[in-house]
Amino acid sequence: MADQPTLQALLRRRDLDLRLVSQPAALRDGALEKPLRWVHSSxxxxxxxxxxxDLALLTTGTQFDAASDIGAYVARLADRGVLGLGFGTEVHRSGIPDALVEACALHGIPLFEVPYRTPFIAIARAHSEAIAARAYARRSWALDAQRGLALAALRPRGLDAxxxxxxxxLGVWAGMFDAAGALAHSPARDAVDRRLLDALGERVTEVLARGLEAGQSLxxxxxxxxxxxxxRGGHLRGVLALEIDALDSEARAVVTSVIAMSGLALEQSEQLARSRRRLHSQLLRSLLTDDPSIARRVLGALPVAPIVVAVSGDAPATALVDWWERQRTEHGVASFLAESDDGVTMCVAADDDALIDELAARFGIRIGVSAPDSYAAFSRSHAQALTALRQRGTMGAARFADAVGSSILSALATDEARLVAESRLAPLRAHDTDxxxxxxxxxxxxxxxxxxxxxAATALGVHRHTLRSRIAQAGTLLDIDLSSFPARAELWALLETARD
Structure with a gap:
């Protein structure tokens, strides 16, 4: 890429015959190498x-007389951000005033001599030509870069290429993060250490979770x-990361074309993925007949039994597929995923059961997990996973074994059952409220x-007759004869099922 025009570049032009008067030690660091926006004379x-x-100022010094405060003049230029001062000699005076040399040295402004034979317009034109040449070089670079990227897209594994x-x-580190927030490809992975990659991954995950198209600096x-x-928004497929402070217009155009090509490549990949998901949904129906033979013939292999089946009703399917695919490529973990009306069903070997907890934590979702079993009991395992998923609880992996340890009432506490229980207890609760x-x-x-x-009366701190009176009153409100065991059992079920 062409360098930005600088004051140093002007000073090196032999045709201009400019001479740097300032001593290098008196200049601010990089003063001659800063991008020079324009050349002006006054x-x-x-x-x-x-x-x-960020401009260079040219002057012949006609404004200076014996009463002039040259130090204040240069101070104003320094405060305004002038990058260099050119003094045209032999126009109104010979040589450069010593006070001007000292003031420029004090403020670190490069001072250079413009000989009589070099008109100011020639300096401005030379810098303008340098700007135009750089713009042309950058446009040429952008066109060549886009051609190179188009050819790369035709190679095997086009997105990685x-x-x-x-x-x-661009001459910078670049990385593509997948829909799960993991680094899917980087040509120089080792250029960024693991801790920094993890921090990048966390930010990428936050961006993907919002689901909105965005660009941001980090x-x-x-x-x-x-x-x-x-x-596209609501269906993000990944994030492109570049280690760079800023992009000029040509570089932005190149990056924009990469984003477009990447989006197209991922969209094509998504079409294949949709076909794959439909196939896996059909294979799930086959597995639910407790016969894995068809799935084995189609896929070639399944996770080794004993297996656990897991179901999540609110999981981002694409991100889960990417996550499990990474487990397969990096750690050799076999898995089977399929979508159905119940959500995303996952099947892994029982030895890999702990990965389900990691998955739930990463995506902040709830997953029901079956007890280990064989493929001959796949339908039962799937039902166990659904039962565990429907138990009340926080996000994370909920296992059927834990659900079995709870009461049968907890297992039967569906939304419909709670609605019925709350309706039956409504007269009692209304009386308590009033x-x-x-x-x-x-x-x-x-x-x-x-x-x-x-x-019970002792526990409540009331007389037993008071308690009996309360029980009778409650029975009347609920229209239940609480002298029989079935009625008491029904009341207990209502109390346990209804929300507090």
Whole structure:
């Protein structure tokens, strides 16, 4: 890529015959190498209101007389961001005033002599030509880069080839993160250490979770990265990361073309993935007949039994596929995934059961997990996973073994059952709300003490006759004869099933 025009480049032009007067030690670091935006000439005593940042100023010194404060003049130029001062000699005076040399040295502004035979317009034209040449070089670079990227897209593993070519053309580290937030490809993976990659992955995961097309800058340990999403809003397929502070218009055009090509490649891949998902959904139906033979013939292999079956109803299917694919390529973990009306079903060897916990934590989802079993009991394992999934609880992996350890009422506590229980208890709860009588609490304590009034009354701190009166009143409100065991069992089920 062509360098930005600088003051140093102007000073090196032999045809201009410019001479640097300032001593290098008196200049600010990199003063001669900063990008020079323009060259302007003025003999005003204070030209700063008419100057822009990052330019070189040319003057013949007609504004200086015996009363001039040259030090203040140079100070104003320094504050305005002037990168260099050229003094045209032999126009109005011979040589350069010593006060000007000293003031420029004090403020670190490069001072150079413009000989009489070099007109100011020649310097401005030379710099303008350098700007135009750089612009042409950058446009040529962008066209050549896009041709190279187009050829890379035709190679095997075209997406990886595109990222490698982009990294080479820009001369920076580049990486493609998949829909699961993991680094899928980088031509120089070792150029970024694991801790920094993990931090990048966390930010990428946040960007993908929002599901919106976006571009943002991220600084980690003084290293700046640009993140650009791949795919359309609501259906992001990954994130392109570049270790670069900023992009000029030509580089942005190249990166934009890479994003477009990557999106197209991933969309084509998504079409294949959709066909694959339909196939796996059909194979899931086959496995649910407890016969794995068809799935083995189609896929070639399945996870080794004993297996566990897991189901998640709110999982991002594409991200889960990418995550399990990475487990396969990096760690040799075999898995089977399929989508159905129940959600995403996953099957892994029982020895890999711990990965399900890691998956649930990474995506913040709830997953029901069966007990280990054989393929001959796949349908039962699938039903166990659904049962575990439907148990009330926080996000994470919920195992059927834990559900079995709870009561049968917990297993039967569906939304429909809770609605029925809340409706049956409504008269009782309304009475408690209006009177503050606490009948529901008294009933619960009474049943917890096996319907023994003496012990329950003691626990409540009331007389046994008071408790019996409350039970009778509750029975009337609920239209239940609480003297029989079936009625008491039904009441206990209502209390356990209804939400508090």
């Amino acid at each position: 003999d005003l005593a204070d030209p700063t209101p008419f100057l822009s940042d 595109i990222i490698t070519e982009l990294s080479r053309r 600084t980690i340990d003084d290293r700046t990265f640009l993140l650009s999403t791949i795919g 009177t503050g009588s606490g009948l529901e609490h008294s009933l619960r304590v009474w049943l917890e003490h096996d319907a023994r009034a003496e012990q």
